[in-house]
Amino acid sequence: MRREGRITAGQQRALDQQVPLLGVSLADGKLDFRLLFGDENPVVCEIGFGNGQSLADMAEAAPDSNFLGIEVYQPGVGSLLVQVQQRALNNIRVSLDDAVMVFEQQLSLGSLSRVQIFFPDPWQKKRHIKRRLINRGFLDTLSRVLTSKGELHIATDWEPYADEVLELLNTHSSFENTAKAYAARPNWRPLTKYEARGERLGHQVRDILFVRT
Numbered sequence: 001m002r003r004e005g006r007i008t009a010g011q012q013r014a015l016d017q018q019v020p021l022l023g024v025s026l027a028d029g030k031l032d033f034r035l036l037f038g039d040e041n042p043v044v045c046e047i048g049f050g051n052g053q054s055l056a057d058m059a060e061a062a063p064d065s066n067f068l069g070i071e072v073y074q075p076g077v078g079s080l081l082v083q084v085q086q087r088a089l090n091n092i093r094v095s096l097d098d099a100v101m102v103f104e105q106q107l108s109l110g111s112l113s114r115v116q117i118f119f120p121d122p123w124q125k126k127r128h129i130k131r132r133l134i135n136r137g138f139l140d141t142l143s144r145v146l147t148s149k150g151e152l153h154i155a156t157d158w159e160p161y162a163d164e165v166l167e168l169l170n171t172h173s174s175f176e177n178t179a180k181a182y183a184a185r186p187n188w189r190p191l192t193k194y195e196a197r198g199e200r201l202g203h204q205v206r207d208i209l210f211v212r213t
């Protein structure tokens with residue numbers, strides 16, 4: 001599942017230096033966030049953070065929260081870790097494993113204050129729809145790991161995926177919409193790389209913001 005790709009020397013160096021310090025892997029088993037972060041601050045998890053720009057921005061803007069980023073694309077993790085070093089961020093930890101396995105195997109019940117999934121791979125072709133990350137089974141898993149009143153924030157520029165996720169969440173007994181349908185874009189959500197590309201192509205972005213009941 002790990003995705004390799006063209007990686008810069010700086011990204012590779014950051015991976016080599018920082019993964020032993022800030023990385024978690026499935027072999028670590030259940031994660032104890034107090035031990036992992038060294039404090040009891042609330043933990044936000046971002047799945048598929050891409051190049052990590054938006055995650056680093058959010059972590060820098062919220063020093064009283066902790067951030068667990070999960071991304072299978074190694075150059076992206078390297079890029080995040082370069083920013084962690086440059087900005088001396090101490091509230092970010094990373095996993096390079098498949099988020100579904102991390103959630104199922106490593107995260108405890110009611111342990112996350114927010115899950116954010118910004119621009120999940122849309123898998124537009126009909127025969128690929130089953131590969132989409134967000135489905136009923138994964139929402140069940142997310143509902144177990146989120147704390148009561150914890151937030152689930154999804155953004156996508158692929159309308160059919162947005163409509164499908166909205167419907168799945170509207171009919172899920174453990175989630176409540178914070179908006180009537182789609183949410184206004186919160187001003188604290190930074191523009192992501194993928195989003196900027198979509199904007200250039202004229203795509204409309206939809207934010208979906210639910211809370212765990």
Ligand SMILES: C[S@@+](CC[C@H](N)C(=O)[O-])C[C@H]1O[C@@H](n2cnc3c(N)ncnc32)[C@H](O)[C@@H]1O
Pocket residue numbers: 003047048049050051070071072073076097098099100118119120121122133192193194195
């Ligand atoms: C379309 S990109 C969006 C990246 C970034 N959030 C942005 O908006 O620029 C989706 C990202 O999710 C990652 N991804 C997809 N499935 C994943 C999974 N099961 N676990 C962890 N990361 C995943 C991909 O590697 C990719 O970087």
